[in-house]
Amino acid sequence: MSQSWYKVDNVAKVFLATASRRDPRVIRISCTLQDPVQPELLNEALRSTAREWPQFQVTLHRGLFWHYFESTDLLPTVHEEDKAPCAPLYVPERRNRLLYRVTYFNNRINLEMFHALTDGNGGFLFLKSIVHNYLSLCHPQEMLGAATPNSASAGEREQDSFRKFYGASKRSNVQKDPKACHLRGLRLPYDQLQFFEAHLSVQEVLSKARALGVSMTSYIGASMMLAIYAELPALERGKPITISLPVNLRNYYPSETARNFFNSVYVGIVVKETDTLETLAPQFDALLKEKLLPENIRAQMDEFETLEHMPGIRPVPLVIKNAVVNLFTRNADKRVTAVLSNMGRLSVPEKLTPYVRSFSAFSSAKTLFTVVTSYGDDLVLGTASALRSTNVLSRLYRGFVQNGLAVTLYATEVEK
Numbered sequence: 001m002s003q004s005w006y007k008v009d010n011v012a013k014v015f016l017a018t019a020s021r022r023d024p025r026v027i028r029i030s031c032t033l034q035d036p037v038q039p040e041l042l043n044e045a046l047r048s049t050a051r052e053w054p055q056f057q058v059t060l061h062r063g064l065f066w067h068y069f070e071s072t073d074l075l076p077t078v079h080e081e082d083k084a085p086c087a088p089l090y091v092p093e094r095r096n097r098l099l100y101r102v103t104y105f106n107n108r109i110n111l112e113m114f115h116a117l118t119d120g121n122g123g124f125l126f127l128k129s130i131v132h133n134y135l136s137l138c139h140p141q142e143m144l145g146a147a148t149p150n151s152a153s154a155g156e157r158e159q160d161s162f163r164k165f166y167g168a169s170k171r172s173n174v175q176k177d178p179k180a181c182h183l184r185g186l187r188l189p190y191d192q193l194q195f196f197e198a199h200l201s202v203q204e205v206l207s208k209a210r211a212l213g214v215s216m217t218s219y220i221g222a223s224m225m226l227a228i229y230a231e232l233p234a235l236e237r238g239k240p241i242t243i244s245l246p247v248n249l250r251n252y253y254p255s256e257t258a259r260n261f262f263n264s265v266y267v268g269i270v271v272k273e274t275d276t277l278e279t280l281a282p283q284f285d286a287l288l289k290e291k292l293l294p295e296n297i298r299a300q301m302d303e304f305e306t307l308e309h310m311p312g313i314r315p316v317p318l319v320i321k322n323a324v325v326n327l328f329t330r331n332a333d334k335r336v337t338a339v340l341s342n343m344g345r346l347s348v349p350e351k352l353t354p355y356v357r358s359f360s361a362f363s364s365a366k367t368l369f370t371v372v373t374s375y376g377d378d379l380v381l382g383t384a385s386a387l388r389s390t391n392v393l394s395r396l397y398r399g400f401v402q403n404g405l406a407v408t409l410y411a412t413e414v415e416k
Helices: 010-018 039-052 120-138 154-158 202-211 216-231 277-291 294-309 318-333 350-355 391-402
Strands: 005-007 026-033 058-062 067-071 100-105 108-114 194-201 241-248 262-269 338-345 356-363 368-375 378-385 408-411
Touching: 010 067, 010 318, 026 120, 039 100, 039 120, 108 120, 120 338, 120 350, 120 356, 194 202, 194 356, 194 391, 202 216, 202 378, 216 241, 216 277, 216 338, 216 368, 216 391, 241 277, 262 277, 262 294, 277 294, 338 356, 350 356, 356 368, 356 378
Parallel strands: 241 338, 338 368
Antiparallel strands: 005 067, 026 108, 026 356, 058 067, 100 108, 194 378, 194 408, 241 262, 368 378
């Protein structure tokens, strides 16, 4: 790392202020290989990857005015999976420890990271580097000359891109999103989350989406809205169902940072009883395309970063800043029904493809959070749910099947 410590970025400040036992703000990214994992070689690969990614070899500390990361000589160690997915990584009893863990189970390698450290895109780059180094140890001859998953310099990976690309632009006629309907019902006990992993065919889903003239994200988002609407009480049905969709800002700025660099857009629709996928998906798609216009994304990013540049903010004690961030986050949560994050099509260097079967991802959540990944023809919907009821997800998967899509589903066990 080019420096022994650095401040956290603006998104990280939100995660630090709002992390809880129910939602510890942990992302989990997994790579399933064709062959069972060899723990000793994976541990060796992890150690070598850690040296290539010094920005993740840090501990988190709390100052009077801000949190900051500090370089550490702590070495990561691989363990067989022994915790529930997205278990906490930053809690008082885990201070002065690394903010990520690597585990394995049969053919699968899991990387879990505290979201203040990086976003899903940065996490995938780190995991791909681990997999690359592991396969190079397992198959040294076959991996000779294999391209590395990421060619960015250490400085580019460490960049705070929010600060670098802040332009102080503003949107005109910005309308405040109305309060959305929320998924009611009992939460799982003991701060548990249940995780569902649904596998579909990329080509089959794309075919269905193209038949409606919409993107894959819009097809899945509209399907989710219909499943949620069917479970809403009558008094809630007049409110919009609002899906929050994280947006990778690297698609809008020339950034190769491996730190957090995303914003979220919100698609809200008051669903009607007569709505079907054929009527709802085009509405969703049109609203999403408008939200994703470059001028809107850039202005929204600048608005998010503005607070950091306001005079008088820096000397405010951290405890007050955290309280304000918590308040704003709670108000923002009132305008969100569920989260849908599409990580897009993932790839690995050509020489690695015979050994990699699939990728998947989860994020801890307060209610319902789905992460979409695709590799080859394998489309994976990884959903974390804090709700006892599984009715919404059951309706979503049944809806896919009724539309002619094959679904293979896995789920974790929980105490209810």
